[in-house]
Amino acid sequence: xxxxxxxxxxxxxxxxxxxxxxxxxxxxxxxxxxxxxxxxxxxxxxxxxxxxxxxxxxxxxxxxxxxxxxxxxxxxxxxxxxxxxxxxxxxxxxxxxxxxxxxxxxxxxxxxxxxxxxxxxxxxxxxxxxxxxxxxxxxxxxxxxxxxxxxxxxxxxxxxxxxxxxxxxxxxxxxxxxxxxxxxxxxxxxxxxxxxxxxxxxxxxxxxxxxxxxxxxxxxxxxxxxxxxxxxxxxxxxxxxxxxxxxxxxxxxxxxxxxxxxxxxxxxxxxxxxxxxxxxxxxxxxxxxxxxxxxxxxxxxxxxxxxxxxxxxx
Ligand code: SF4
Ligand code: SF4
Numbered sequence: 068x069x070x071x072x073x074x075x076x077x078x079x080x081x082x083x084x085x086x087x088x089x090x091x092x093x094x095x096x097x098x099x100x101x102x103x104x105x106x107x108x109x110x111x112x113x114x115x116x117x118x119x120x121x122x123x124x125x126x127x128x129x130x131x132x133x134x135x136x137x138x139x140x141x142x143x144x145x146x147x148x149x150x151x152x153x154x155x156x157x158x159x160x161x162x163x164x165x166x167x168x169x170x171x172x173x174x175x176x177x178x179x180x181x182x183x184x185x186x187x188x189x190x191x192x193x194x195x196x197x198x199x200x201x202x203x204x205x206x207x208x209x210x211x212x213x214x215x216x217x218x219x220x221x222x223x224x225x226x227x228x229x230x231x232x233x234x235x236x237x238x239x240x241x242x243x244x245x246x247x248x249x250x251x252x253x254x255x256x257x258x259x260x261x262x263x264x265x266x267x268x269x270x271x272x273x274x275x276x277x278x279x280x281x282x283x284x285x286x287x288x289x290x291x292x293x294x295x296x297x298x299x300x301x302x303x304x305x306x307x308x309x310x311x312x313x314x315x316x317x318x319x320x321x322x323x324x325x326x327x328x329x330x331x332x333x334x335x336x337x338x339x340x341x342x343x344x345x346x347x348x349x350x351x352x353x354x355x356x357x358x359x360x361x362x363x364x365x366x367x368x369x370x371x372x373x374x375x376x377x378x379x380x381x
Contacts, residue, residue, distance in 0.1 A: 078119050081250065082148035084140065085125040085194075086184055088177045089165050089204040089213055090154025093236040094195040095127045101239035102321045109243055114250050123148065137168040140180070142187060149249070150188035155197040155204035156181055156219040159212025181216060182223050190228045190254055191216055194242055199231035199265070200339040207343050217265060228258050231265040235336035238317060241270045264339060266311070275307035275333050278315045295330045304349040306335030 087095075099106050104114075113119050122129075124139045131139070139145065154177075157165040162178030169175060185191050193216045196202035204213035217229040232241050245267055249257050262268050276282065284290070284299035291298035301308070310333055314325045326333050335345040342348075 078113065078117055080119050080121045082121045082123050082145060083151060084123050084145055084148050084184060084188070085151040085153065086140075086181060087126055088152060088154035088156045088181060088198065088216075089211070090195070090197055092127050092153070094153045094198075094234075094242075095125070097234075097236035098194070098239050098242050099128070100320075101243050104243065104247075106239075106243075109246065114247055118250050120246070120250075134168075140184065146187070148188055149190055149192060149246075150184050151192045151194050152181060152185075152198045152216045153194045155201050155213035156216055157204070157211040157213050158219060158222075159210065162212075164211035178219065181219065182225060185216065185220055185227050186225050188227060190230065190249075190258075191220070192242070192245065193217060193229055193231045193233075193265075195237050196233040196235045196336060196339075196341050199233040200341075202233075202235060203342055228254070229265055230257065230261060230267065233266065233271070233337045233339070233341075234312065235341060237337070238270075238312075238314070238319060240317060241267070244270075262311075270313055270317075271311040271337065273311065273313060275310045275312055275314055275327075278313070279307050279327055280315060281327055300327060300332040302351050303332050304334075304347065304351060305332035306338065306345050306352060307333040309344075309352060310335045310338045312337040 085095075101109070104112075108114075110120060110122055123145055124136065126136065129136055129139075156162070156178050157176070158178055162176035163174070165177035166174035167177055167180050193199040197204050197213070198216050200215045201209070201213050201218075202215075204211070205215075215231070217231065220227055220229065230245060232245060234241060245257065248260075248267075257267070260268055262271060264271075276285070279285075281299045284297070285301055289298045290302045291300055292302070294300075294303060299305070305327065307327065314333070315327065317325075318328075319325045332349065334348050335341050338345070
């Protein structure tokens with residue numbers, strides 16, 4: 068792949084720059100909790116014989132700070148890299164609501180930084196719902212004009228492939244296995260495996276509702292009335308019928324649990340409309356066609372779901 072650069076006759080280096088926009092660094096924390104492989108494996112070991120990732124910039128874990136750290140983003144120091152963007156991009160009023168560093172005494176906006184970085188990168192991974200679609204930072208009324216990196220690049224007419232890994236935060240596997248796949252199979256193959264919203268189908272190919280262990284309760288009309296009760300959590304606000312992600316079969320925290328298994332509803336954190344259309348979190352979903360639902364799933368599933376939502380249940 069084009070990002071390869073030999074650092075020794077045997078080992079090829081793949082540089083990565085990880086840039087935070089408007090974020091709380093929750094995605095970073097989630098990825099640092101990766102179990103198999105661990106983040107140490109990914110950053111230090113050879114992901115594939117002869118291939119080594121080189122994380123050049125990551126503001127949460129890098130040793131350098133201030134000018135020394137920001138300097139690493141300069142063109143002379145960074146080339147042929149994969150750009151990871153965490154967090155949304157504030158774009159209102161020239162992007163002034165989010166800045167990183169200064170140039171000649173003037174703040175440099177996140178928008179300016181990220182456009183420059185994306186323009187020089189070979190591909191962009193939008194890590195988390197905020198970077199993918201705007202997320203919590205773009206929640207109505209969104210005075211800062213926050214949006215995902217894909218929309219920001221489109222507006223600036225920067226044609227760079229963007230892989231969206233939504234989730235608030237995303238599961239570490241969704242990110243790490245995507246990176247590993249890029250290195251093993253090549254960027255082109257991974258790009259071909261994305262859905263129409265730029266998400267890897269292997270992780271976001273199924274509705275949570277279709278693979279949820281509580282699904283038999285839904286089909287039987289047995290609904291929990293309180294958190295912790297047996298039954299489907301649909302009437303407690305579960306957004307599983309609208310959310311594409313493999314949480315039920317992947318599990319979180321080293322496969323020990325996930326939202327519905329712990330007794331709480333799926334909050335739809337991986338869907339493009341999160342959090343506006345997930346809210347109120349603990350109320351049943353409104354009866355309307357949601358923009359994030361793919362055409363091919365406006366099917367029996369959604370009809371059953373809509374029908375159920377009109378029942379006079381508690
Ligand atoms: S509504 Fe939620 S709890 Fe009920 S079956 Fe669907 S995903 Fe599972
Ligand atoms: S189950 Fe729903 S709320 Fe929980 S992590 Fe998965 S997508 Fe997010």
